Amino acid sequence: MEFLDWLRTHVWAAWLGAAIVLGLAEMVSLDLVLIMLAGGALVGMVAALLGLPVGVQVVLAAGASVAALALVRPSMVRRLHSGPDLTLGHDKLLGHQGVVTETVSALQTGRVRLDGEIWSAQPYDHTLTLQPGQVVEVLEIRGATAYVHPVPTLEA
Template sequence: MDWLGDNAWAAWLSVAAALGVAELFSLDLVLLMLAVGAMAGMVAGLLAAPVVVQVLVAAAASIAMLTLVRPSMVKRLHGGPELRLGHQELVGRQAEVLQELSGLTTGRIMLAGEEWSAKPYDETLTIAPGETVEVLQIRGATAYVHPVPRLES
């Protein structure tokens, strides 16, 4: 028992290794967070802290890892890129006006190499041919656009 008291860090290291190996089978990141807590307990053991302090440090580090680090890691690992399919992929892209657009008349734009019917998103605007617009929304087969401001020199 005297050896264990003098080398508590080795016990903490063993616990951390066992939890790390078990994490390889569970893959839910809980055991990994507990392994980090055990590593913190090992550091406390290396600093010759009493066993009670080692346990408290390990518990505090484990709880901190479970509440602060694990949620963001799970979100990052389980969340994929935002997928935009179909017409929604065109929202945010720029297009060239082919026919005048106004709130009263539907015009035409060249968007991603295709001709689309379009209206201004703000119905009070009139957009002349040749202007560059940004697609804000697509409803059915009509793109609702807004002019892109130009830098005048």
Template sequence: MEWFRDHVWETWLGLAVVLTVAEMFSLDLILIMLALGAGVGMVAALLGAPLVAQMLLAAAASLAALWLARPSIARRLHGGPDLMLGHGKLVGQQGVVTQEVAAHAAGRIRLGGEIWSAVPYDENLTLTVGATVEVLEIRGATAVVHPVAAPLT
């Protein structure tokens, strides 16, 4: 017990290292938060805080890290980019009208290097050849489009 009293900060450091190594195998971001708490306990020991204060500070730091930091870090690490497959990846892209698009008769647009049938989102619009449009929806094999405003010069 005397050795422990003389080497408290080394004990906290050893605990932090063991928890960090264990985290490398689990990858749950829980043990690393506990290791962070052990690091706070080590700093408290180096500053001469009593053992009870060290333990309380280590526990508080661990809990704070688990509740405040871990959720956002885990979301960022485990949530990769959304993979868009099929027709869904065309929504939001722009195309060019190659055959007049009107509500009463579907026209054609060039979209992503392919020719698609298209109808206007607003049934009162008629889109002329050469107009730039944005795809708002894909219904079957038909793109529902809306004109893109021309940039001001």
């Protein structure tokens, strides 16, 4: 009976405890649902500190939780999931420029320097022959061969 008497006078502490437990559980789930419920529990705590009846506290806490789930969570999830695409492996070289170090033609696999590494290369357009010193752009990579195309230059 002592605990119930204490709880009646300290309902705000129960709301605070619920908010803390939900906040800690959010650290494990990381789906941004439990943190919204924790926010609702904090609204319930404020209502309890203002002396509002328990029924009103529950309604306010539930309303704040639903509102946060509907209005705040979608934008937070969108913001957390947006960002630059991560390109790994060979795909990171697509669109990069390099320099021909050995003649590249459809009949002869040549070499190009890409990002400080030497790659075997073939011309993307099989009718072209690319000479050493020519600047090229990587259009495709198949296996360990870069398929390149010359970068147009402005001549004076």
